[in-house]
Amino acid sequence: MTATVLLVEDERKLRELVRSYLERAGFAVLSTGSGAEAINVATTARPDLIVLDLGLPDVPGEAVAREVRAANPTPILMLTAKSGEQDRIAGLELGADDYVTKPFSPRELILRVQAILRRNAPSAAAGSEASFGDGTLLIDESRRIVRVRGTEVELTPTEWGILVALTTVPGRVYSRFELINRVRGYDFEGYERTIDSHVKNLRRKIEEDPANPLIVQTVLGGGYRLGFSRDV
Numbered sequence: 001m002t003a004t005v006l007l008v009e010d011e012r013k014l015r016e017l018v019r020s021y022l023e024r025a026g027f028a029v030l031s032t033g034s035g036a037e038a039i040n041v042a043t044t045a046r047p048d049l050i051v052l053d054l055g056l057p058d059v060p061g062e063a064v065a066r067e068v069r070a071a072n073p074t075p076i077l078m079l080t081a082k083s084g085e086q087d088r089i090a091g092l093e094l095g096a097d098d099y100v101t102k103p104f105s106p107r108e109l110i111l112r113v114q115a116i117l118r119r120n121a122p123s124a125a126a127g128s129e130a131s132f133g134d135g136t137l138l139i140d141e142s143r144r145i146v147r148v149r150g151t152e153v154e155l156t157p158t159e160w161g162i163l164v165a166l167t168t169v170p171g172r173v174y175s176r177f178e179l180i181n182r183v184r185g186y187d188f189e190g191y192e193r194t195i196d197s198h199v200k201n202l203r204r205k206i207e208e209d210p211a212n213p214l215i216v217q218t219v220l221g222g223g224y225r226l227g228f229s230r231d232v
């Protein structure tokens, strides 16, 4: 099945360049230079991934990401011209799954897009559910389904990756460095604090009281651990 990428970039030349690379890599591409149009297209066409420029003339990329994320957990790869760490972290706080700083190589961008989609893809294998905390948390890795207290929860690729990593060995403490490597599959230049933003978003979706988390627990000075044990 051909994956559809929504490309949002107001610089026409760059948009056309990235579009041609994406098409050559086999993606169906929808593109626009307008943030308002991007919000529309994202909610109606349901692309598999959004490549989103942070600096748009009408609606800022941050606002586009927020709107899109309010509707569904479409993976987002941010394009940013701002190279300051704060700006990068701000982008990831919105739940972006990765970012590329301009100027970037289109080949690198394609590799990142493919990596996010690969992480997000359900496998064809037969489903089997792992259960944690007396059935409070159910995870079907092959079908990429999470259910909490009986309700299916939609997670972004990064939120999913963190949760699955923590369930590998319940109770074991995973450092931010370890989590970011597990989730992204490569070193992330030490932006370990971005994990905290994703954990915050994850808790909002799965914890009854995100301020007093029972499932994803913080270990001071250590990292995070799953607060449940695996049911047998």
Ligand code: CA
Residues within 6 Å of the ligand: 009, 010, 011, 053, 054, 055, 056
């Ligand atoms: Ca721009």
